[in-house]
Amino acid sequence: MAELSIVEAVNDCFHVELARDDSVLVLGEDVGRAGGVFRATAGLRDRFGADRCVDTPLAEAGILGTAVGLCMAGWRPVCEMQYDAFSYPCLDQLITHVGRYRWRTGGKLAFPLVVRMPYGGGVRAPELHDDSPETYYVHTPGVKVAIPSTPADAKGLLAAAIRDPDPVVILEPKLHYRTVRGDVPEGEYVVPLGKARLAREGTDLTLVAYGSMVPLCERAADAIDASVEVLDIRTLKPLDEESLLASAAKTGRVVIVQEAPRTCGYAAELAAILAEKAIYDLHGPVLRVTGYDVPYPYWQIEDAYMPSVERVVDAAQRLLQG
Amino acid sequence: MAQVLPAESDLRRVIGDGADVADREVDGLDEKALLDLYRSLVLLRTYDERSVVYHRQGRVGTYAIFWNHEAMQAGSVHALSDDDWIFPSYRESAIGLLRGMPPATVLSWWRGHPAGWWNPADYNVASICVPIGTHVPHAAGLAWGKKLRGEPCCAIVYFGDGATSEGSFHEGANFAAVMNVPLILFCNNNQWAISTPITAQTRAETLADKAVGYGIPGVRVDGADVLAVYEATRDAVARARDGGGPTFIEAVTYRAAPHATADDPKAYIDLQRVEEEKKNECVGRYEGYLRRAGVLDDVRADEIKAWATKLMREAIAAAEAEPPADPALLFEHAFVDPPASFRSDLEELKRILG
Numbered sequence: 275m276a277e278l279s280i281v282e283a284v285n286d287c288f289h290v291e292l293a294r295d296d297s298v299l300v301l302g303e304d305v306g307r308a309g310g311v312f313r314a315t316a317g318l319r320d321r322f323g324a325d326r327c328v329d330t331p332l333a334e335a336g337i338l339g340t341a342v343g344l345c346m347a348g349w350r351p352v353c354e355m356q357y358d359a360f361s362y363p364c365l366d367q368l369i370t371h372v373g374r375y376r377w378r379t380g381g382k383l384a385f386p387l388v389v390r391m392p393y394g395g396g397v398r399a400p401e402l403h404d405d406s407p408e409t410y411y412v413h414t415p416g417v418k419v420a421i422p423s424t425p426a427d428a429k430g431l432l433a434a435a436i437r438d439p440d441p442v443v444i445l446e447p448k449l450h451y452r453t454v455r456g457d458v459p460e461g462e463y464v465v466p467l468g469k470a471r472l473a474r475e476g477t478d479l480t481l482v483a484y485g486s487m488v489p490l491c492e493r494a495a496d497a498i499d500a501s502v503e504v505l506d507i508r509t510l511k512p513l514d515e516e517s518l519l520a521s522a523a524k525t526g527r528v529v530i531v532q533e534a535p536r537t538c539g540y541a542a543e544l545a546a547i548l549a550e551k552a553i554y555d556l557h558g559p560v561l562r563v564t565g566y567d568v569p570y571p572y573w574q575i576e577d578a579y580m581p582s583v584e585r586v587v588d589a590a591q592r593l594l595q596g
Numbered sequence: 597m598a599q600v601l602p603a604e605s606d607l608r609r610v611i612g613d614g615a616d617v618a619d620r621e622v623d624g625l626d627e628k629a630l631l632d633l634y635r636s637l638v639l640l641r642t643y644d645e646r647s648v649v650y651h652r653q654g655r656v657g658t659y660a661i662f663w664n665h666e667a668m669q670a671g672s673v674h675a676l677s678d679d680d681w682i683f684p685s686y687r688e689s690a691i692g693l694l695r696g697m698p699p700a701t702v703l704s705w706w707r708g709h710p711a712g713w714w715n716p717a718d719y720n721v722a723s724i725c726v727p728i729g730t731h732v733p734h735a736a737g738l739a740w741g742k743k744l745r746g747e748p749c750c751a752i753v754y755f756g757d758g759a760t761s762e763g764s765f766h767e768g769a770n771f772a773a774v775m776n777v778p779l780i781l782f783c784n785n786n787q788w789a790i791s792t793p794i795t796a797q798t799r800a801e802t803l804a805d806k807a808v809g810y811g812i813p814g815v816r817v818d819g820a821d822v823l824a825v826y827e828a829t830r831d832a833v834a835r836a837r838d839g840g841g842p843t844f845i846e847a848v849t850y851r852a853a854p855h856a857t858a859d860d861p862k863a864y865i866d867l868q869r870v871e872e873e874k875k876n877e878c879v880g881r882y883e884g885y886l887r888r889a890g891v892l893d894d895v896r897a898d899e900i901k902a903w904a905t906k907l908m909r910e911a912i913a914a915a916e917a918e919p920p921a922d923p924a925l926l927f928e929h930a931f932v933d934p935p936a937s938f939r940s941d942l943e944e945l946k947r948i949l950g
Contacts, residue, residue, distance in 0.1 A: 299744075325744055330771070331767070331770055331771060331774055333767040333770065333771060335730075335733065335763060335764055335767050336733045336736075336764075336767030336768060336770070336771045338733075339730065339731075339732070339733020339734055339736070339737065339764060339767065339768060339771075340733045340734070340736050340737030340740060340768070340771050341737060342733070342734045342737055343733065343734040343735060343736060343737020343738035343739070343740065343741060343751075344737045344738070344740065344741040345737075345741075346681075346716065346717075346722070346734070346737070346738045346741070347737070347738050347740075347741025347742045347744075347745060347747075348741065348745065349741050349744070363763070366730060366764070367730065367733070367764075370727045370730050371730060371731075371734070373930075375723065376929055376930065376931070376932070377929045377930045378713065378723045379713055379714070379715055379716060379723060379929075380710060380713030380714075380715070380929055381928065381929030381932075382713070382714075382715035382716070382717070382718075383715065383716055383717065384932055415930060416930050416931065418931075438933070439932035439933060440931045440932050440933055468935070511935070512935030512936065512937070513935075515936075515937075
């Protein structure tokens with residue numbers, strides 16, 4: 275075990291996976307010489323060469339588009355999108371090709387590629403460095419999506435994504451890139467996709483979250499005068515429905531927390547599943563604490579936009595008092 | 597930095613007009629190769645003409661016509677080796693036929709039936725790209741990936757004049773140039789994107805001029821001259837194999853048929869020009885060349901046309917004989933490792949379908 279930050283754990287994963295499999299190739303803007311703007315790919319170019327850690331032109335659709343062709347040539351490309359809100363051009367490729375190509379070939383070709391990016395706000399950054407775009411990715415058929423909240427999961431889920439035979443998108447909580455540290459197993463370490471993590475056990479109410487909202491929910495749980503369970507979804511698609519339903523059945527009260535805007539966000543999907551499959555286990559309505567349906571604001575007022583401990587506690591108390 | 601000459605402006609031609617302009621010979625093409633090329637042209641022409649008929653008969657769905665584009669497709673494919681990868685747009689839907697793909701497969705694709713699936717690795721022909729230009733980066737990536745593996749293969753990607761306005765075209769072309777990959781960017785400039793004329797697409801004098809901005813050669817060729825297309829592509833392939841990087845080929849023609857079976861160009865196209873183009877269409881031009889060279893006579897031509905017609909008759913019968921697609925195919929190939937929800941979704945669907 276080593277104590278690492280989230281971004282160090284990502285970097286550790288790359289060093290292990292590129293050494294393990296020489297068909298893994300990292301490409302993106304500034305990933306080589308600079309080692310990535312957050313240093314997630316530091317040292318890879320020196321260790322594995324400029325052909326395995328490639329500085330590309332500034333072309334997000336081109337990065338993911340060439341990755342499709344690289345897969346056809348037998349590579350396992352890992353694409354870095356420099357920031358959440360700069361990733362939107364790559365959605366074109368993701369929707370029109372990445373998620374469809376395997377089906378289009380009757381299952382004959384596989385596209386074992388990864389798209390990863392830092393996401394989320396709270397970092398006092400300029401406009402369009404703060405988005406939570408997970409819904410766009412989750413909504414795209416044919417791709418899997420994971421969001422780690424701990425250093426160990428950042429390493430393990432990325433390793434699982436790199437080894438996965440299907441396209442996987444990983445969003446990493448940039449707010450906690452360096453502020454959350456934790457034990458990370460050394461060497462090869464895989465956290466299987468599709469398994470949620472019980473971050474905290476409780477009996478009265480469940481807070482459901484992923485990524486940067488998990489530490490927030492843990493702080494909120496401390497502030498709520500009840501036994502609160504915190505479920506870290508970890509893989510948004512495929513969802514570990516069993517763990518979600520088990521926790522809802524156990525506590526009977528669910529608050530879902532997401533940083534993204536509310537309408538059609540991932541919390542809405544979780545709430546719909548609870549309505550379909552857990553409604554008789556529930557003691558009250560499923561509540562959501564989310565970002566608002568507004569453009570992500572300039573950073574002087576971003577704290578008002580972001581779900582806060584106070585908003586989560588308020589929702590939990592309403593439900594507990596219901 | 598690559599030093600690049602200005603792109604060509606005159607169209608390269610090999611085939612003469614049978615009167616004032618003399619035919620030229622292309623080095624290395626013997627009689628058999630010339631006739632193989634003719635066979636490919638006739639096969640594509642027959643596929644296209646029969647498809648329009650099948651559409652009218654309700655036997656295939658909406659179909660993108662490639663009449664008078666056959667020379668661009670056959671001429672360029674014949675300049676490749678079988679290891680080279682082809683990335684077609686919908687305008688080149690039947691290009692796999694030149695690599696041995698059964699025409700029934702392509703007909704099934706236009707019939708919206710999963711029997712239209714093929715494994716790109718079986719023919720080194722990627723799936724048909726329906727959105728405009730988004731496959732250009734795929735071709736760049738394939739060529740790059742092969743180069744990294746030390747495999748001596750190149751890729752060709754086909755797109756129309758309209759695609760050069762797309763961001764994906766730019767990103768793919770620039771990527772290929774920067775990575776110096778063995779790629780041929782083949783633009784079939786038929787001067788129309790549905791109803792949008794080339795003058796509304798670009799202010800550049802020629803599309804080949806765009807190559808200069810990428811630091812790669814821009815070649816212009818008569819798109820209805822199959823031998824000129826062949827020769828230009830062969831040069832580009834040799835250059836690519838030699839480590840010289842991508843080439844942009846602009847093959848110029850004029851769209852003498854509707855964009856697709858759902859389109860009526862009378863509202864926008866120059867009908868007089870269409871009639872002129874039809875008189876000078878690419879299969880007839882090549883036929884004239886071969887006859888003047890003494891390579892083709894009526895017997896041989898009829899034999900080849902009969903072969904292609906029979907092939908298509910059998911192909912539509914085979915496509916129509918496909919059993920109805922199993923709804924389970926909805927779920928079967930979306931993932932290597934499908935989510936658990938697919939199982940319950942399929943069970944529910946089967947229960948309701950009975």
